[in-house]
Amino acid sequence: MSSIDRSHPGTSDTARLRRVLGLPALVFFGLVYMVPLTIFTTYGIVTELTGGRTAGAYLVTLLAMLFTATSYSFMVKRFPVAGSAYSYTHLAFGPNIGFLAGWSLLLDYLFIPMINYLLIGLFLNIAFPALPVWGIIVAAIALVTVLNVIGIHSVAKASNLIVGAQIIFIGVFAALSIKSLHGAPIDLLSPLLGDGTRPGFSHLMTGAAVLCLSFLGFDAVSTLAEETRDPQRDVPRAILLTTLGAGLLFTVLAYVSQLVLPGSHFANVDAAANEVMFKAGGQFLANFFTAAFVAGSLGSALASQAAVSRILYTMGRDQVLPRRWFGRLSPRFGTPVFATLVVSVFSLLALVIDLTTLASLISFGALVAFSAVNLAVVRTHLVDQACHRNLSGLLRYGVVPLVGMSLTLWLWTSLSALTLTIGMTWFTLGLVYLGVLTGGFRKRVKLVHFSEAG
Numbered sequence: 001m002s003s004i005d006r007s008h009p010g011t012s013d014t015a016r017l018r019r020v021l022g023l024p025a026l027v028f029f030g031l032v033y034m035v036p037l038t039i040f041t042t043y044g045i046v047t048e049l050t051g052g053r054t055a056g057a058y059l060v061t062l063l064a065m066l067f068t069a070t071s072y073s074f075m076v077k078r079f080p081v082a083g084s085a086y087s088y089t090h091l092a093f094g095p096n097i098g099f100l101a102g103w104s105l106l107l108d109y110l111f112i113p114m115i116n117y118l119l120i121g122l123f124l125n126i127a128f129p130a131l132p133v134w135g136i137i138v139a140a141i142a143l144v145t146v147l148n149v150i151g152i153h154s155v156a157k158a159s160n161l162i163v164g165a166q167i168i169f170i171g172v173f174a175a176l177s178i179k180s181l182h183g184a185p186i187d188l189l190s191p192l193l194g195d196g197t198r199p200g201f202s203h204l205m206t207g208a209a210v211l212c213l214s215f216l217g218f219d220a221v222s223t224l225a226e227e228t229r230d231p232q233r234d235v236p237r238a239i240l241l242t243t244l245g246a247g248l249l250f251t252v253l254a255y256v257s258q259l260v261l262p263g264s265h266f267a268n269v270d271a272a273a274n275e276v277m278f279k280a281g282g283q284f285l286a287n288f289f290t291a292a293f294v295a296g297s298l299g300s301a302l303a304s305q306a307a308v309s310r311i312l313y314t315m316g317r318d319q320v321l322p323r324r325w326f327g328r329l330s331p332r333f334g335t336p337v338f339a340t341l342v343v344s345v346f347s348l349l350a351l352v353i354d355l356t357t358l359a360s361l362i363s364f365g366a367l368v369a370f371s372a373v374n375l376a377v378v379r380t381h382l383v384d385q386a387c388h389r390n391l392s393g394l395l396r397y398g399v400v401p402l403v404g405m406s407l408t409l410w411l412w413t414s415l416s417a418l419t420l421t422i423g424m425t426w427f428t429l430g431l432v433y434l435g436v437l438t439g440g441f442r443k444r445v446k447l448v449h450f451s452e453a454g
Helices: 023-034 036-041 043-050 056-079 085-093 093-127 134-148 159-181 199-215 218-227 230-258 267-315 335-349 355-383 392-411 418-435
Strands: none
Touching: 023 036, 023 218, 023 230, 023 335, 036 043, 036 159, 036 199, 036 230, 036 267, 043 199, 043 230, 043 267, 043 355, 056 199, 056 218, 056 230, 056 392, 085 093, 085 355, 093 159, 093 267, 093 335, 093 355, 093 418, 134 267, 134 335, 159 230, 159 267, 199 230, 199 355, 199 392, 218 230, 230 267, 267 335, 335 418, 355 392, 355 418
């Protein structure tokens, strides 16, 4: 999921990435990265927040993401290098602003492993009630940490098998759902109109803001620019196709789930997906779902912990963080052991944080990235390039990103007060730390080169 960009000028390794990828491979990578079953991570939460309008909330989020995805496509076409929001913000506004964007995204990266551990604990506890959630979480953190310290090459190869199992599950779920609905009275508009418990557009926007979590990863396609045969043509197309394809898949799954189990009240809102599965296909489908979902969460935990530990290592190597601790690899395993352990300790917060807050905080980080990229398009294409200051350029590089920015801000303000408080507190800490690194903002911070895919 994340790797150091060795091909970037200024790094010690001058080797170049091989350009072997085409459009189909890029789209598949994006869809795999986003994980097909991620919809069920927040299904119960968003269904409750929106009064049974999760499918409608996905359509709102998809609309916002399509504008932002278009902005990503503009940036990668202009700068076809490995990197994403962090790199684009640096290129547009300089390293200090780039650092603040990266710092905000770091909170996002730190929380992604944590949400996987929490979900593993919740769903395995349903399957095996004798096992306490806290015990499962601690065991999962320990297992993933050991695998990441000693190397996870064999586990990484299983990622496609995990996604394949999830795709098979979706097919089985759809078939059993249709079977369970056959002959029963169905209100085809209820997944869009809801059950009336949370009327109004504001509740729909609150749910849509949380669902930004589901779209984490469409931008990861941009990190493969240096491995694509024709990056300026295929990467922008792949970003848009991935966003649209994933968004429609999420919407359909939410729609079918709401038809199977109407309403917005669940015995356990955090594990509401399990109730949907039981209603659609009995204990068989519930068990199948638990196995596929936990396997996917475990794989995601492995990848995301590896990603953030390597980001911390890179920041330590470049002396943005203390090099003595973060910037060293294990002589035996060749992995950033200290950084991996720091992520593991941070992930123990999964023992005390609730899923709603955790999902919202991850969405906060995603919205930081999306806002930064939308603004970067305006700066790099209109402010810095006079040739685009015509009607066509204003529409493409002005209206599109500004609409994306407006929708992103709307989603942002729909997050809870607690989420905004924690997010802004983290941003403020980053601002203070930047002041220390730059001697009171008198010099530029060192640039950290890393990408989100690898």
